[in-house]
Amino acid sequence: MSDKILYSLTGLFDTPDEIIAAAKKVQAEGYTKYDVNTPYPVHGMDSAMKLPMSRLPYVAMVVGLTGMFLALFFMWWTNSVDYPLVIGGKPYFALPAYVPIMFEVTVLSASIATVVTMIAIVFKFPNNSHPLLDTEYMKHVSVDKYGISISAEDPKFNYESVKSLLESLGAKNISPVYFKDEVINFKPNTFEPKFVLSLIGLFIVVSGLTYVTLNKLMYLPPFDWMMEQSKVIAQERSDVFEDGRGMRTPVEGTVARGFLPYKYKDNPDAAGKFLVNPLPATEENLQVGETKFDIYCSPCHGYLAEGDSRLKGQFPNPPSLHSAKVRNWSDGRIYHVITEGQNAMPSYAYQLSREERWAIILYIRALQRSLNAKESDLQ
Amino acid sequence: MSSIDYTQELPVVEGRPTLKEINELIARPLDQKPDKKFYIALSITVSMLLIGAIALGFTFYYGVGLWGNNNPVGWGFPIVNFVFWVGIGHAGTLISAILFLFRQRWRNGIARFAEGMTIFAVMTAGLFPLIHVGRPWLAGYLIPYPNQHSLWVDFNSPLLWDVFAVSTYFTVSFIFWYVGLIPDFASLRDRATSKVKKIIYSIFSLGWRHSNRHWTHYEMVYLVLAGFATPLVLSVHTIVSFDFAVSILPGWHATIFPPYFVAGAVFSGFAMVQNVLIFIRKIFNYEKIITLDTLERMNKIILLTGSMVGYAYAMEFFTAWYSGVQPEQFTFINRAFGPYAWAYWIMVSCNVLFPQLFWIRKIRRTIPVMFVIAVLVNVGMWFERFVITVTSLHRDFLPSSWAYFKPTIVDLAILLGSFGFFFTWILLFTKTLPVVSIAEIKAVNEGAQPSHGEH
Numbered sequence: 001m002s003d004k005i006l007y008s009l010t011g012l013f014d015t016p017d018e019i020i021a022a023a024k025k026v027q028a029e030g031y032t033k034y035d036v037n038t039p040y041p042v043h044g045m046d047s048a049m050k051l052p053m054s055r056l057p058y059v060a061m062v063v064g065l066t067g068m069f070l071a072l073f074f075m076w077w078t079n080s081v082d083y084p085l086v087i088g089g090k091p092y093f094a095l096p097a098y099v100p101i102m103f104e105v106t107v108l109s110a111s112i113a114t115v116v117t118m119i120a121i122v123f124k125f126p127n128n129s130h131p132l133l134d135t136e137y138m139k140h141v142s143v144d145k146y147g148i149s150i151s152a153e154d155p156k157f158n159y160e161s162v163k164s165l166l167e168s169l170g171a172k173n174i175s176p177v178y179f180k181d182e183v184i185n186f187k188p189n190t191f192e193p194k195f196v197l198s199l200i201g202l203f204i205v206v207s208g209l210t211y212v213t214l215n216k217l218m219y220l221p222p223f224d225w226m227m228e229q230s231k232v233i234a235q236e237r238s239d240v241f242e243d244g245r246g247m248r249t250p251v252e253g254t255v256a257r258g259f260l261p262y263k264y265k266d267n268p269d270a271a272g273k274f275l276v277n278p279l280p281a282t283e284e285n286l287q288v289g290e291t292k293f294d295i296y297c298s299p300c301h302g303y304l305a306e307g308d309s310r311l312k313g314q315f316p317n318p319p320s321l322h323s324a325k326v327r328n329w330s331d332g333r334i335y336h337v338i339t340e341g342q343n344a345m346p347s348y349a350y351q352l353s354r355e356e357r358w359a360i361i362l363y364i365r366a367l368q369r370s371l372n373a374k375e376s377d378l379q
Numbered sequence: 380m381s382s383i384d385y386t387q388e389l390p391v392v393e394g395r396p397t398l399k400e401i402n403e404l405i406a407r408p409l410d411q412k413p414d415k416k417f418y419i420a421l422s423i424t425v426s427m428l429l430i431g432a433i434a435l436g437f438t439f440y441y442g443v444g445l446w447g448n449n450n451p452v453g454w455g456f457p458i459v460n461f462v463f464w465v466g467i468g469h470a471g472t473l474i475s476a477i478l479f480l481f482r483q484r485w486r487n488g489i490a491r492f493a494e495g496m497t498i499f500a501v502m503t504a505g506l507f508p509l510i511h512v513g514r515p516w517l518a519g520y521l522i523p524y525p526n527q528h529s530l531w532v533d534f535n536s537p538l539l540w541d542v543f544a545v546s547t548y549f550t551v552s553f554i555f556w557y558v559g560l561i562p563d564f565a566s567l568r569d570r571a572t573s574k575v576k577k578i579i580y581s582i583f584s585l586g587w588r589h590s591n592r593h594w595t596h597y598e599m600v601y602l603v604l605a606g607f608a609t610p611l612v613l614s615v616h617t618i619v620s621f622d623f624a625v626s627i628l629p630g631w632h633a634t635i636f637p638p639y640f641v642a643g644a645v646f647s648g649f650a651m652v653q654n655v656l657i658f659i660r661k662i663f664n665y666e667k668i669i670t671l672d673t674l675e676r677m678n679k680i681i682l683l684t685g686s687m688v689g690y691a692y693a694m695e696f697f698t699a700w701y702s703g704v705q706p707e708q709f710t711f712i713n714r715a716f717g718p719y720a721w722a723y724w725i726m727v728s729c730n731v732l733f734p735q736l737f738w739i740r741k742i743r744r745t746i747p748v749m750f751v752i753a754v755l756v757n758v759g760m761w762f763e764r765f766v767i768t769v770t771s772l773h774r775d776f777l778p779s780s781w782a783y784f785k786p787t788i789v790d791l792a793i794l795l796g797s798f799g800f801f802f803t804w805i806l807l808f809t810k811t812l813p814v815v816s817i818a819e820i821k822a823v824n825e826g827a828q829p830s831h832g833e834h
Contacts, residue, residue, distance in 0.1 A: 016829040023591075039398060039566065040822035041594040044829055049591060054599035060607075078523060078531035090535050100540040100618055104547040107607045111551045115558055118600050119585060123593055127586035141589050142569035144398035144821075222440060223516065 004178040007131035009162045010149040011171025016042050019146035022169045023048040033151035037141040059117045060110040067109030071102050129183045268336045275332025279358045289363030292356045305367045391823045393667045405813045424802040431796010434789045443513045445789040452772045452784040457511035462764045464504035470648025471497025476608035487819040488668045494556040499804040501549045537621040544618040562818040616644040630710040630771035639691035646684035647760035650753040678743045685734030714770045729759025
């Protein structure tokens with residue numbers, strides 16, 4: 001017995017009235033480190049023990065408001081800044097529509113924060129090694145008794161005087177409570193083989209499951225629904241049609257949108273004479289022209305259209321587009337070359353829409369102007 | 380029976396049992412091995428659950444084409460069931476939070492159980508939106524997280540509000556429930572004789588030691604949680620009603636929807652709590668804790684909310700007539716006299732007519748009669764959701780696309796499965812956790828509070 005460390009001296013009472021009186025008395029005697037344990041909250045105990053009001057509601061308020069404003073900020077940022085999307089004509093920032101979620105996030109964050117603060121910070125739970133647990137005392141206050149426990153750490157604690165105080169209050173079962181041996185002698189051992197092995201086991205299971213899910217499971221039906229679709233993909237066979245081809249040719253005698261036949265086939269001069277560039281030289285059009293030129297024309301003609309081909313002699317070097325000839329050509333004449341091709345240069349009618357062809361011409365004009373600027377351009 | 384004096388506050392716990400008796404009474408079912416009746420009940424609910432699971436398996440493999448949903452009626456059973464089950468959950472929070480704020484002490488006997496029901500009902504409800512999207516493994520897209528498509532969810536959509544409302548509701552209900560359970564886990568821990576049980580209860584009790592330095596914070600947090608749960612429960616069904624009301628469909632686009640839905644939810648929830656409590660009370664001998672007076676009070680709430688729902692039905696017709704909008708008027712006439720008139724009149728009779736019998740005190744206090752009425756209320760409330768969802772959709776603005784919605788066997792199997800799911804949880808709950816709050820019942824027992832605290 002003597003080598004045990006005393007935690008507190010405890011006493012039990014039978015009625016709520018007695019415990020209130022006892023708590024008042026112990027408080028009046030000047031004890032600070034004592035506790036009252038009752039199976040349910042007894043009314044009036046807060047004032048008997050002179051406990052201050054719980055400040056946990058402030059946690060709820062602060063975290064709740066923070067959550068609310070973060071939710072608002074987040075919704076504003078996602079729907080107005082990061083990915084603005086007009087939905088049903090609503091404005092990007094639609095405050096009334098955000099109210100429900102702001103409210104939910106407030107409640108959620110405040111509730112979680114309050115409870116976690118109470119349990120983990122105020123109560124310092126989980127704590128299953130407290131000396132009071134597992135004692136006869138606890139077994140009684142858990143059911144129908146009202147107990148008081150005066151801690152040995154209290155500055156005024158004196159075994160005999162506390163004992164006589166409890167006796168004078170009419171307490172029953174007055175008994176000392178000691179710290180538990182296991183708790184005092186407990187030494188944490190992180191490298192215990194059992195612990196390390198179970199960690200390794202957990203690692204293998206988690207990584208194995210992740211691997212199987214991501215690399216195998218997702219390729220099995222029904223999860224492969226994105227890859228395996230019951231539609232015909234380009235170049236695929238299809239039994240629906242007699243000729244077995246999935247891709248169809250246009251119905252005879254029809255013209256698809258944007259594919260009106262070219263009027264000046266084999267007639268470059270007429271094209272040069274009658275075709276007019278419909279696009280104005282706006283920044284936007286020039287931008288399109290530059291992009292398309294860099295993609296489709298620059299490999300042969302060079303980024304600056306000087307004929308400095310990147311093909312390095314693997315293909316007959318194309319002429320410079322800065323020649324007087326091309327400079328004096330009308331837009332329509334260049335259009336004809338792009339559409340029909342010329343000698344070694346193939347047609348680009350399939351790669352470039354009409355608009356894109358005209359945009360490229362605008363860009364070529366700008367390039368030409370940059371090398372052969374007029375006097376007036378300097379001003 | 381008619382000698383009850385309503386002018387005096389009735390004792391919450393009858394017969395003044397000792398605290399020890401209360402402790403034993405509530406904890407005993409957890410010690411006893413489940414009897415034959417329990418296994419029979421469990422096998423029934425698990426069979427229902429399995430039928431639903433098989434139907435779901437087919438649905439996931441072959442797709443939602445197995446359901447009755449057709450072109451105008453895109454929202455069929457899954458949405459009806461979702462709204463129904465969320466509604467069932469509402470009674471739990473009403474009992475545990477709102478009645479707590481109103482200091483209705485009789486709630487203590489039924490709060491724990493009702494909260495548990497809330498959690499299971501919301502879990503059941505939560506299945507349906509996932510099923511409804513057809514590919515439930517993609518439900519993760521509902522959560523706004525930075526993804527490789529750099530897409531965000533649409534915060535303007537009521538369907539997304541629903542995601543937030545239902546998940547918040549579930550989480551907060553669960554926290555509320557668990558906080559209430561902590562002291563009870565401690566009581567169970569201290570009376571446990573088997574070692575395994577003791578370890579389990581110790582883990583869940585977190586080391587609670589009934590300290591008054593803790594009780595003071597605990598009571599405050601309980602109050603705060605009740606304060607949060609109260610607007611939360613109102614918001615949840617409000618938002619569920621927005622799923623309908625924010626659209627522009629006649630019969631859905633109505634400002635009366637939020638209060639009407641909340642009243643309906645409480646109505647059906649109370650009926651469900653009522654139904655199950657009647658069994659619990661009998662099987663576990665809780666007649667003294669869940670008294671006849673408590674049941675009578677619940678019947679009064681059923682009567683009140685039933686009348687509110689009835690008022691809403693009438694009001695909808697009035698609004699349709701008064702608005703002068705033809706499609707709106709057509710929708711309501713079509714509801715009452717169109718192809719779904721049978722469903723409409725089931726709804727009206729179950730929800731409006733039968734609960735009115737509760738005006739008679741004798742009926743309020745006769746258990747078999749109130750059980751039947753509560754069952755009818757649940758049937759009626761399920762049909763209410765069916766009527767709202769289906770009748771507005773099946774005849775929309777374009778007569779050429781009108782159609783009749785018929786549920787398939789798969790729809791019915793999933794509905795059956797949802798009941799199986801819910802009741803399986805309930806059964807397991809009754810055998811693993813105290814279905815009545817031990818600490819709260821002790822606190823309202825006569826003589827449990829110091830004499831100066833007694834009013």
